[in-house]
Amino acid sequence: MDRKTYEEAVTLHSDTVTRLLLLRCRQPADAEDCYQEVFLKLLTAKGPFQDQEHIKAWLIRVALHEAVSLHRQFWHRKVTLQGENPFPTEAAAPDSTVWEVLDTLRTLPGHQRDVLYLHCVEGYSVEETANILRVRPGTVKSRLSRARAALRKQLQEEPL
Secondary structure (H helix, E strand, C coil), rough: CCHHHHHHHHHHHHHHHHHHHHHHHHCCCHHHHHHHCCCCCCHHHHCCCCCCHHHHHHHHHHHHHHHHHHHHCCCHHHCCCCCCCCCCCHHHHHHHHHHHHHHHHHHHCCHHHHHHHHHHHHCCCCHHHHHCCCCHHHHHHHHHHHHHHHHHHHHHCCCC
């Protein structure tokens, strides 16, 4: 990958990768480690990319794989750190309602959280989400339905 394309990809897609990793990782430091790995893999990627949307989809897929790989490590399976906010600055989510929704979103299983994030936050269609996650569109629809139901139930139990 040439330098110009890489810099453009980092500029355009770093926020998306950061948000996704903050949702998937338990700690901001873990998200930062995964972020560096993702963009290092982009820098050393040999495959040709069609356009920036192709790069974005590739980055999302690699970010999800990196987060899963991180949590498979011994340290992350045996040690739990609590009390640290996954969004380190108030600028990321200044409203307490937003904090509660994000905390609730983090309680969902990873596959539901990923589908909800890609579809609702990033604006991908069901078919595009299915292509990125390499699952069937019906699977995306059922995960979306279950994720929305779980969020609705949790937010109704704990009024904002």
